[in-house]
Amino acid sequence: MKTLVEPIKKGLQKSLHLLWLLIKIIVPVSCLVAILDYYGFVELIAGFFTPAMALFGLPGEATIALLLSFFVNFYAALGVIATMNLSSQQITVLAVMIGICHELPVETVICSYTGLRIPVSAALRLFTALLAGLILNLIYNLILGGV
């Protein structure tokens, strides 16, 4: 049992660290989005992207979550998702897309150590995310008849 103390302590430390990080990112981001929404900016962006987002079965507002996850990180996107009213199908599709493509400015650099060039890795992840969203939404609609 004694050997377990060390990993538990480390896990706790990491949890606290991550939760603090989440608070630092999600709270300001959701406030910013709430303000942008208040002044009608979210509606503006959402309206513009509504046709594109319909391909994934998502509302136009999901664009904000996708953009935040691509360029900042997926914790920032969670700040928006928490305020959106999405069905479980929509959250799953959005989560798959975000899971594949997020935090590009940082992660593409990390991945470049393997020899994968930064623009290639960014394009690959963006393309895969869009493809995944498209396919998953089709599967949900065609096979499962929408959930």
Place this chain on the structure above:
Amino acid sequence: MEIATLLITTITETLLSIAQLALLLVPILIAIEIARHYQVIEKITGKTKGALRFLLLPQEAALPLLAGIFFGIVFGSALIIDYAKEGFLKKRDLLLIGIFLSISHSVVEDTFIFAVFGANPLVLITTRTILAIIITRLAASLIDRFAPEAN
């Protein structure tokens, strides 16, 4: 609605969802650390032969690949850089691991976080893994065909 009320509601709601997340996140991160402590990944690397053969990757790729999938891209690439220095893996293998991990990494943590927000964890993990496998395999075939000098 006044801006101040709006902000207070937003902050309260956000903190509540983070608190909800904490309930799951803490035990999961502890479990991940315990798995790391007992070197679970090192112990299961032998069982990945078939999967690696399908990805056209050597047995040596198992550890950095699994570490990246379960513990995250930073930890995975730290191992990859190590392996690259030691010369265990060829340029082509490193690139393929990079491709796989860029699409699918820290699946446990990510999946649980999204599950708290209402996503289906099974769909999430399956879609990401299948796509990473298909794309890595495709890339492996392409590299071997058109850039054999990377071997």
